[in-house]
Amino acid sequence: MKTYPKKQIRLICESPIADRMRKLLERAPISGYTLLPAVGGSGSEGAWMREGLVGDAGQMVVFLIILDESELQKVLDLLYGGMKAQMGIITISDVEVVRPERF
Amino acid sequence: MASILDIAAINLLSAPVLFFVLGFAGSLAGSRLTLPEAVAKTLSIYLMLAIGFKGGVAVAEHGIGIDLFLALAAGAALSALLPLIGFGMLGAMTKLDRTNRAAVAAHYGSISIVTFVAATQSMTIIGVDHDGYMVAVAAVMETPAILVALWLAGSASSDSRPEDESILGEIFLNSSVVVLIGAFVIGIITGPKGLEEISGFIVAPFIGVLCLFLLDMGAVAARGMSSGRKFMTPGLIGFGLLMPFVGALVALGVALLIGMTPGTAAILMTLAASASYIAVPAALRLALPEASPSIYLTLSLGITFPMNLTIGIPAYLAIAQWVIR
Numbered sequence: 001m002k003t004y005p006k007k008q009i010r011l012i013c014e015s016p017i018a019d020r021m022r023k024l025l026e027r028a029p030i031s032g033y034t035l036l037p038a039v040g041g042s043g044s045e046g047a048w049m050r051e052g053l054v055g056d057a058g059q060m061v062v063f064l065i066i067l068d069e070s071e072l073q074k075v076l077d078l079l080y081g082g083m084k085a086q087m088g089i090i091t092i093s094d095v096e097v098v099r100p101e102r103f
Numbered sequence: 104m105a106s107i108l109d110i111a112a113i114n115l116l117s118a119p120v121l122f123f124v125l126g127f128a129g130s131l132a133g134s135r136l137t138l139p140e141a142v143a144k145t146l147s148i149y150l151m152l153a154i155g156f157k158g159g160v161a162v163a164e165h166g167i168g169i170d171l172f173l174a175l176a177a178g179a180a181l182s183a184l185l186p187l188i189g190f191g192m193l194g195a196m197t198k199l200d201r202t203n204r205a206a207v208a209a210h211y212g213s214i215s216i217v218t219f220v221a222a223t224q225s226m227t228i229i230g231v232d233h234d235g236y237m238v239a240v241a242a243v244m245e246t247p248a249i250l251v252a253l254w255l256a257g258s259a260s261s262d263s264r265p266e267d268e269s270i271l272g273e274i275f276l277n278s279s280v281v282v283l284i285g286a287f288v289i290g291i292i293t294g295p296k297g298l299e300e301i302s303g304f305i306v307a308p309f310i311g312v313l314c315l316f317l318l319d320m321g322a323v324a325a326r327g328m329s330s331g332r333k334f335m336t337p338g339l340i341g342f343g344l345l346m347p348f349v350g351a352l353v354a355l356g357v358a359l360l361i362g363m364t365p366g367t368a369a370i371l372m373t374l375a376a377s378a379s380y381i382a383v384p385a386a387l388r389l390a391l392p393e394a395s396p397s398i399y400l401t402l403s404l405g406i407t408f409p410m411n412l413t414i415g416i417p418a419y420l421a422i423a424q425w426v427i428r
Contacts (some may be wrong), residue, residue, distance in 0.1 A: 014388050015385075016385045016386075016388035016389055017388065017389065020389075034399070045395060045396055045397040046330045046331055046334070046397050047330045048330065049137070049326065050140050051137040051138070051139060051140055051143075055380065055381035055382070055385055056384075056385040056388075057381075057384030057385045057387075057388050057400065058384065058395055058396060058400055085392040085393060085394045086388070087392075095105055
């Protein structure tokens with residue numbers, strides 16, 4: 001099967017700013033995104049687990065965005081602008097898709 | 104009047120507190136005891152709904168008087184004043200920077216609604232009456248502390264926060280405030296008849312649900328304490344144990360000033376002594392992202408919450424009964 005190169009942004013951010021990031025993504029030149037809950041982890045602020053928590057603080061979520069390379073810088077600037085003071089990680093990777101017209 | 108030891112014994116040996124201790128000890132011992140996030144959130148909403156509704160029914164039965172408005176004003180004033188005291192104490196007791204001092208102070212000016220629920224339940228077990236409108240006071244006390252803390256931090260907005268993002272919306276519309284106040288108003292509207300209709304849902308199972316929730320909270324508090332231990336200094340731990348009593352004593356003075364009964368005063372003291380770990384942390388991640396959540400979450404959830412639940416609540420009640428005769 002023929003595949004086509006695209007870029008994937010993986011954004012791990014704090015749960016309290018998930019709404020902010022969703023609003024930014026709605027304005028971004030992308031066709032969609034996927035939001036996942038992170039189960040737990042550890043970082044500069046220590047270890048955390050989603051289970052048992054009743055508040056958003058201390059939880060993280062993951063956004064997955066697949067897009068064309070031509071829009072990558074614009075989307076990155078937009079996302080980083082919304083989270084530069086927050087905890088989180090943005091990574092960019094090369095991916096292959098089978099339906100390029102969707103991205 | 105029961106002695107402080109009697110009250111402490113009744114509180115410590117009550118089922119909700121013992122379940123909290125079980126969760127706490129089990130988690131410290133290495134048990135992976137925990138409730139799924141969705142279950143914990145559902146139980147939390149149930150408790151807010153039940154306590155809000157019952158408070159509203161109590162107000163419907165006894166009417167809305169000047170004492171309600173005095174209590175609301177007292178709660179708002181305490182919530183605004185306590186961060187200033189906490190901020191000063193943190194400056195004297197710790198080496199935290201201004202932003203983190205303001206963030207911690209916000210938590211101690213605001214309230215823990217679970218501590219409030221536990222206190223009202225302890226009063227019921229011990230047999231001390233309190234006014235139902237304290238539910239509304241609890242809700243009012245959530246917010247002023249955050250605004251004062253942002254002012255103390257010297258910045259009400261982070262440069263990464265969009266201008267259209269409302270911190271006040273986040274505070275006022277967080278699920279505990281919406282459910283608590285909404286259920287309170289519904290309780291006032293429907294009165295005792297409404298309570299009779301749903302008592303099978305919100306009265307009989309209440310203590311059992313509280314036990315289950317506190318079992319989980321015990322585990323969460325122990326995990327928070329363990330994971331945040333490296334951020335704790337003797338000064339911070341001292342603050343987490345001392346500030347609740349400072350807040351409670353200030354609240355006692357206010358309660359005396361407006362003529363509260365011992366039970367209602369003890370609830371106000373508990374509210375002033377408690378530290379938020381649900382609403383304020385989420386709001387501060389938006390408004391003050393530079394502050395370290397490991398410090399304020401560990402302090403409020405791992406130090407102050409267990410102390411209040413086991414020692415604080417009976418102490419506040421005993422002091423209130425001793426001072427207000």
